[in-house]
């Protein structure tokens with residue numbers, strides 16, 4: 291890979307902490323899935339903007355599962371990072387964890403891959419700097435993202 295003008299993936303890392311309040315919860319006392327999706331979007335925006343330093347819009351999100359509930363009164367922790375870049379698009383990996391604040395017990399609840407597209411000051415698509423995957427894991431994520439991108443674009447055509 292040509293490393294000229296590339297930005298290390300780690301440069302876009304972000305952590306979003308959200309205290310789960312009663313207005314975020316469902317009648318079982320767990321956070322609403324839609325609220326977590328909103329936070330995933332916000333975490334993806336943070337990492338994408340850290341990478342490209344432009345306005346961004348959400349183009350697509352991967353399949354999303356909720357493996358564990360996060361209780362009202364607990365903490366949702368969202369860790370995000372740009373894992374792939376195209377010409378104007380970036381894929382951001384967002385991992386969601388729930389922390390029980392009374393015990394410190396942390397469980398992973400979701401992983402999402404969000405495609406964000408950069409927009410210039412006129413509202414047109416803007417090119418983004420290439421991401422440089424440095425660790426073995428980042429290199430693997432980069433290759434896997436290529437396949438996800440093809441799948442997302444195929445699904446887009448089917449809409």
Ligand SMILES: CC(C)(COP(=O)(O)OP(=O)(O)OC[C@H]1O[C@@H](n2cnc3c(N)ncnc32)[C@H](O)[C@@H]1OP(=O)(O)O)[C@@H](O)C(=O)NCCC(=O)NCCS
Nearest residue numbers: 347348349350375376377378379405407415439442443446
């Ligand atoms: C996202 C959006 C800007 C793409 O515009 P477009 O005219 O389709 O432009 P393109 O087809 O050239 O796509 C631009 C880039 O996004 C990527 N892209 C677009 N839709 C995608 C999708 N569903 N999945 C993955 N990548 C996608 C393209 O591959 C391209 O990437 P590249 O430049 O890195 O190769 C446009 O569809 C849009 O404005 N959508 C609404 C965004 C929004 O409002 N989001 C909030 C929730 S509704």
